[in-house]
Amino acid sequence: MTKAGIKIEDVHLSFGETEVLKGVNLDIKPGEFFAFLGPSGSGKSTLLRAIAGFGPDPRGRILIGDRNVVGQSPWKRNVGMVFQSYALWPHMSVRDNVGFGLKERKLPNAQIRPKVDAALDLVGLAHLADRMPNQLSGGQQQRIALARTIVVEPEVLLLDEPLSNLDASLRVQMRRELLNLQRKLGLTTIFVTHDQEEANTTSDRMAVLDGGVIQQIGTPQELYDTPANLFVANFLGTANILKGRVEADGTAARFVTETGDHLSLPAGMRSSGSNIVLRPQNITLLREEGPNTLTGTISHKEFLGSQIRYLVNAGGTEMVVDQSHSAGLDWFETGTQVFLQTNTSSAIVL
Numbered sequence: 001m002t003k004a005g006i007k008i009e010d011v012h013l014s015f016g017e018t019e020v021l022k023g024v025n026l027d028i029k030p031g032e033f034f035a036f037l038g039p040s041g042s043g044k045s046t047l048l049r050a051i052a053g054f055g056p057d058p059r060g061r062i063l064i065g066d067r068n069v070v071g072q073s074p075w076k077r078n079v080g081m082v083f084q085s086y087a088l089w090p091h092m093s094v095r096d097n098v099g100f101g102l103k104e105r106k107l108p109n110a111q112i113r114p115k116v117d118a119a120l121d122l123v124g125l126a127h128l129a130d131r132m133p134n135q136l137s138g139g140q141q142q143r144i145a146l147a148r149t150i151v152v153e154p155e156v157l158l159l160d161e162p163l164s165n166l167d168a169s170l171r172v173q174m175r176r177e178l179l180n181l182q183r184k185l186g187l188t189t190i191f192v193t194h195d196q197e198e199a200n201t202t203s204d205r206m207a208v209l210d211g212g213v214i215q216q217i218g219t220p221q222e223l224y225d226t227p228a229n230l231f232v233a234n235f236l237g238t239a240n241i242l243k244g245r246v247e248a249d250g251t252a253a254r255f256v257t258e259t260g261d262h263l264s265l266p267a268g269m270r271s272s273g274s275n276i277v278l279r280p281q282n283i284t285l286l287r288e289e290g291p292n293t294l295t296g297t298i299s300h301k302e303f304l305g306s307q308i309r310y311l312v313n314a315g316g317t318e319m320v321v322d323q324s325h326s327a328g329l330d331w332f333e334t335g336t337q338v339f340l341q342t343n344t345s346s347a348i349v350l
């Protein structure tokens with residue numbers, strides 16, 4: 001299949017008076033698996049639909065390969081889109097559902113059959129070709145919807161929360177299948193999701209959206225390790241945020257919290273900012289005070305199997321702290337005073 005990159009240049013889109021996309025710029029490489037991640041209402045679907053050609057035309061340019069597709073009808077754009085609802089034709093067999101787009105394109109039957117067989121083979125459901133949609137599970141229906149989309153050989157694949165109607169374990173299985181299929185076809189893919197785990201586990205890179213504005217673009221690791229702002233830090237995983245200020249004298253720098261605690265910062269760490277972000281696994285609970293410790297009291301504990309998650313009240317801020325668990329290890333009981341040793345080398349100052 002042909003791979004095309006997608007460029008989005010200064011795209012604005014309004015519904016009536018409300019501006020929903022506020023100047024979006026993106027450069028998605030050919031063959032990339034790219035995710036749009038963001039909370040409900042952040043504009044992910046609107047952006048995807050603008051690429052597909054559904055809804056009002058935006059201002060700005062959307063290039064698929066080197067064609068600006070703004071103003072072009074959806075069927076001329078050569079994109080394939082899979083929705084949350086599978087929307088298979090209920091009165092048609094699996095084979096006819098998958099072949100529908102090819103029939104519409106007036107392809108002779110003799111050419112349709114092998115293409116449909118190949119697409120069904122790719123999603124592992126060749127043996128169900130003669131079933132009706134109501135004889136399939138949700139996961140199977142979504143695979144058929146995928147086969148129906150790829151059979152017409154689109155240049156880009158757009159997925160709008162395609163796994164949301166499936167139960168949790170099937171979602172995990174399907175996201176792996178989706179990635180395998182994408183890798184096999186090498187098809188430029190955009191996956192819209194509000195689920196950070198889904199975006200993290202599938203995408204090469206992602207854009208985090210909030211309020212119609214891209215907050216950051218990067219690989220899942222880049223966004224987790226070096227978030228550009230507090231929104232991204234909070235949206236990708238759990239973030240403990242302490243307010244305060246950075247003080248530096250000569251080569252040594254420290255973060256002074258609002259409650260007056262001092263956390264020394266490693267050399268080379270960003271030296272301005274009024275927040276320090278600590279991930280739950282970057283804090284160790286101690287019974288004795290030590291260097292770089294904050295004082296707190298355990299307010300809640302949850303046994304998660306490999307880890308124990310503690311909520312610790314430290315000077316009025318509730319901190320989430322994960323400690324790895326192994327059999328026989330002592331727990332900190334609720335109400336215990338503890339010292340939170342912070343690993344500031346993996347902290348982020350914002």
Ligand SMILES: Nc1ncnc2c1ncn2[C@@H]1O[C@H](COP(=O)(O)OP(=O)(O)OP(=O)(O)O)[C@@H](O)[C@H]1O
Nearest residue numbers: 015018020038039040041042043044045046047194
């Ligand atoms: N046809 C429409 N008319 C008016 N407003 C709309 C329309 N479609 C979307 N909106 C508004 O645009 C904003 C962005 O919606 P969009 O569906 O793109 O968000 P989203 O990030 O995909 O959210 P979700 O995860 O809930 O689907 C929302 O405030 C929504 O109410």
